[in-house]
Amino acid sequence: MSIHDTASSVKGQPAPMWETALDAPDVPASLDAEAALLGALLISNRAADLIPDLRPEHFHSALHGDIFEAILEVIAKGGTASATTLAPKFKTRQVDPKTNGAQYLGTLLVGATTTINVRSYAQTIIDMAQRRTLIVVGEDIVARAYDTADSASPAEIVEAAERLLFKVSTRGQGGSEISLKDASSLAVKAALRAHKLGGRIDGIETGLIDLDKKLGGGLGNSDLVILGGRPSMGKTALATKIALNVARGVPGVDPDTGDIVRRPRHVHFFSLEMSGEQLASRLLSDLSGVPSNLIRLGKFDENQLMAIRDADHVLNSLPMTIEQTGGISIGALSAKARREKRKNGTGLIVVDYLQLMQAASSRGGNRVQEITEITVGLKALAKELGVPLLALSQLSRGLERNEDKRPQLSDLRESGSIEQDADVVLFVYREEYYWLRKNPKPATPDPVWQADYDEIGGKAEVIIGKQRHGPIGTVELAFDGAHTRFDNLALGAQ
Secondary structure: OOOOOOOOOOOOOOHHHHHHHOOOOOOOHHHHHHHHHHHHHHOOOHHHHHHHOHHHHOOOHHHHHHHHHEEEEEEOOOOOOOHHHHHHHHOOOEEEEEHHHHHHHHHHHHHHHHHHHHHHHHHHHHHHHHHHHHHHHHHHHHHHHHOOOOOOOHHHHHHHHHHHHHHOOOOOOOOOEEEEEEEEEEEEHHHHHHOOOOOOOOOOOOHHHHHHHHOOOOOOOOOOOEEEEOEEEEEOHHHHHHHHHHHHHHOOEEOOOOOOEEEOEEEEEEOOOOOOHHHHHHHHHHHHHOOHHHHHOOOOOHHHHHHHHHHHHHHOOEEEEOOOOOOEEEEHHHHHOOOOOOOOOEEEEEEEOHOOOOOOOOOOOOHHHHHHHHHHHHHHHHHHOOEEEEEEEEEEEEHHHOOOOOOOHHHHHHHHHHHHHHOEEEEEEEEHHHHHHHHOOOOOOOHHHHHHHHHHHHHEEEEEEEOOOOOOOEEEEOOOOOOOHOOOOHHHHH
């Protein structure tokens, strides 16, 4: 019998002892793989290090799950798990009328020959566990769909199903509960990796060098990052630049090999204000060097057309999905994000922008409470998926009355919950925009005006107003208005 077969025995052949004794139902399971894996662990306890994602609940056989858990407990205490050392624990466990658990341990050991395939056995066990859970989830969906008395709307049933499906897809990748010992081990590993990386976290790099340095290496996994700014400051332009860099992969040194590598990440971009076509036009301008207004109007020469086509070729190869549903609810957004994570392994989520989202309920017109529900939901989603979530936010109009137009946390619209739930708050600010409104470009050359403009022209600031795990401060970037594009300053790129 192949290890990929179900638990039912092959016709015309006697079923294995453990299969008959356990009376396994006709559901996806591979007791062969379970037995082979346990035998391999009894041969060599070190094989347990190769299967960190396997858990006792993945086993279809309760006895197999108990044996696996007992093996891990002995190993964790520094002992040796063998048929002999485990025998007392299972001596009273009856497998069939003639065999107890202690004797069955010997059968597992005799049937084992090698530890080479232990990873394959573990993956088969996890896959079968996921299939069994899918059956349960499917039956629940069917039952709720038939139950017209269920108070949940179809959209809520779909959202609940998406949440369950995401949990199924991530079984075998660690659970939500973790012991202090395991958490400490993960923290040490992260610290050692940061040490190898020269003091940077193993986060998602934005490709904006000085910003990544200030953030300790990039956007942290599971972080909710808020990017705020007034109209015309370039919130969307900065977000698309970061998304483009992440999708292309930021060149960096592999700490293990020392090689320069790119690690493209899939980006899920929720463009709630602009259409996908408009967003793609901005990306084309960034990559081609052709001003976005010329692309929009079709006013370009042959050389520029060639550059646009080359940029289009690059964009076609990038792992990015654009969702252009306006007024999406936090529940629907979360469901789509989970689905995309399962499908493409999303590395970054961008939401442009959160004030265009809807809460699950109207909250009686209380927008502050609605925004609270949205930001709590976005933070929970980032944590659930284990990816950074970059959400753009409007700022209060009151900022325009200030002498210094640089934003601060209190300028966030409906700011209480946004500031509280965010791990990082960034503001984009361009002095050039406000200065030109007060000092329009003169009709004739003016050296004084030009000198003053040169001090601020083509520059932008990203103000880090909050960083839960690091310092606040300001980073300067280059800004190209013709292409609506942010980039590293020459100093930062050196």
